[in-house]
Amino acid sequence: MLENDTSKERYIELNMGPQHPSTHGVLRLKLLLDGETVKKVEPVIGYLHRNAEKICELDFYCDALIYFDRMDYVGAMNMEVGYLEAAEKLLNIEPPERVLWIRTIMAELNRIASHLVWAGAFGLDLGMLTPFFYVFEQREKVLDLFTEICGSRQETNYMSIGGVYQDFNDKIIYKIKEFTKHFPKTLEEVYNLFVKNDVFISRTKNIGILEPEVALDYGVTGPMLRASGVPYDVRKAEPYLVYDKLNFDIPISKRKDVLARFIVRFEEMRQSVKIINQAIDKIPDGPYFNPKAKKSLMVRLRGEGDVYARTESTKGEFGVYMVGDGSVKPYRVHVRSPSFKNLSVLPYLSRDVLIADMVAISGSIDLVFGEVDR
């Protein structure tokens, strides 16, 4: 189409990124503009590529975890859960009951933190500076909890095969309860800061409409897919950890636009609070790691066969496909990264929209480049 257009002089070619304020890291977009209208978008990725899949093949099963932390660095706990779901299935190691509950709580806390970061960055994309600091204050509280529990903020490296690094004690449980008590109020404040602003609504309403069939065709998952009206969530579809023992809803929206993605993510945070509140009350006593996978034995773990574990990370369906050949190192690890798939729909969504809308759409996808490029 455009390649054969003889009147190519009227189009402006614009290179956005990899250093650009709104590309969320190192996304590079090649734009073809007709004035303000975007005619064609070509994402160029790979600027943060480290080939974690190859590195995993070179290391022991237990060592690969830290590379997963660094994939989606704002939702590291969910990455760890995703890796361990696959690795524990492959290595035939059952984590104790208490560990599953702890992991669930941590994953949901991290989901809150990740969605908060997204909301702040999305506000910045639309030129809204102030909510960024409001959400980061709350996110910092979650990260303080992480520091308390596992000693680091973002790349936590908290979980390990067959267990977790440290047990919950009463103080931590009390602090998490305090957080979930005060957080919903602030969440509503921030939510109102956005949705009660007419300019915000006019910037997001009916922008970037993604039909459910198209979303499924492109392999879009997570809040993006649910905002298009498909109630698909791995936590319900194929429950892992203890999600089948908890009572929560999957928020969907029929609006299909950028505003819908915003609303769905905020509703997910409310559901996360609900999940944490239930889990923290039900958490059973017991050991916090499986003795079969204690530190001295960890490098000797062997696995054979192939497994695919899918989990619902903060961005969407995070899948780890792992093949073992009976040695102490994985034979092949493939990561299905949700941001990668969600990004692939950007050229479709940004045909014939304005630059401002394209920025809003790419902001609504929730890209984290550690995960797209791996």
Place this chain on the structure above:
Amino acid sequence: MAYEVKEEKSKDGRKVMRIERDHLLELLKDMKNDGFDSLSLLTCVDYRDRIEVVYHLTNSKTEEMLVVKSETRDSRMPSVTSLYESANWDEREQYDMMGVVFEGHPNLKRILLPEGWVGHPLRKDYDLSKVQYVNMDDEGNDYVSFDPGDGW
């Protein structure tokens, strides 16, 4: 059915269908008509003598998952982009990492690594000791060289 399918179970209890490469497209088309409307994952595993290509399909209504496995010995596969749009980037990624050429793909070029990269990193015979440097030429296109001082 015009093709033969070997059914088995994977280690985590998923239904696996093994199919010859020639009949892969027919099988996937039938599966798509059966309601598997999303290609969740497309990956390749290098077994040195052959490359196994694995497709994970999801049914968004019943939330089932189906694994389709096929293999290639000459690094060629039919592209499934005509059935699933998401295969577009996935196949580019697998071409980039594994060197599997997906025939019929509309835009088969490297996606994560720059054009001109030598070798496919996830192949088992990839030489890790060889260092490659990426630079940008005057037109803004990436190119790869083996000289660490190039471009400085």
Place this chain on the structure above:
Amino acid sequence: MNLLLRIADILSILGHYPSFILAYIIETLIVIIFAVVVIAGMVFFFRKYMARVQMRLGPNRVGKGGVLQVMADGLKLIQKESILPEGRDDLAYKIAPILIFFGLIMGFIFIPYGPLAWFGYLTVSHSDVSLIIIFALLAIMPIGEVLSGISSNNKYAVLGALRGVAKDISFEVPMMLSILAVVMMASVKVSDPLNINGVVVAQSIPFAILEPLGFFIFLISMAARASYSPFDMGESDSELVTGNTTEYSGLRFGLFYLGLFGTIFLGSMLISTIYLGGYYGPFTNYLGFIWLLIKTLVLVVISLTIWLSMPRVRIDKFVNFGWKYLLPLSFINLIITGIIIFGGIA
């Protein structure tokens, strides 16, 4: 008595004409220094205020409570290397920030500052058409924007400049029409309605009360002229990096930055002069200037609050708003004003 005469009086030993010329120069300098100090103060206040709104501390290292931070930043900008882009249109590139700053400072000279205690009236320039002059000067600033955009050989800058122009022409016509209504209203009471001082004198009742519609239009126009959020589509940092100022650095960038804050202050001053009674208030003869400052500062705080709480309006929506709503509204405002005048209400 006014400040000019006071200075000339002190300098009267030099003779009549030299003393007046020198007095003019001195007073102009005073106003320029006032403008720069006010803008610097505003930058500091803005940063502190923004920090307060966003639950941060803001500048707090240089000087007591960070008061010297602005000065330090200014020094930093001055001594920084100005990186010049390749393939630029050299003259246009260099003249653009100067044009913006020039238009701004000249705007300050024509504002009627009102009387202050012993100094008397502080107004520098008296002209019968100062209202027209001041808007002509304000219209220089978009030229600077456009020049900086097209001369820096950068696609972001071009897009930013295009947006800036589209934005400017969509609010400038309604703005001038609302000023026309003000002139009509003022002409009932004073003989020199095109003199901005005459407009102030005519406001025994502030025009904001007589012409709420015009006030609203002018408020929006001034916000759009200063191009802060929600009207910062020209520089929109998340889309076009920083629009027309993308390629500027060092002192030239500093001039753009001063231009932004200066326009907010000048705009607030114009609003309070034209619509809120300017220097009128209790004890006008002694505290007129203080009243003007208070009104201006209140408007500045309102502007900054809007800046901090609004996302960016999309350019096409703003252009639509300008032509489809502001323009008809300004005509309606004109008609209402005419009815009020001929009905003899005012």
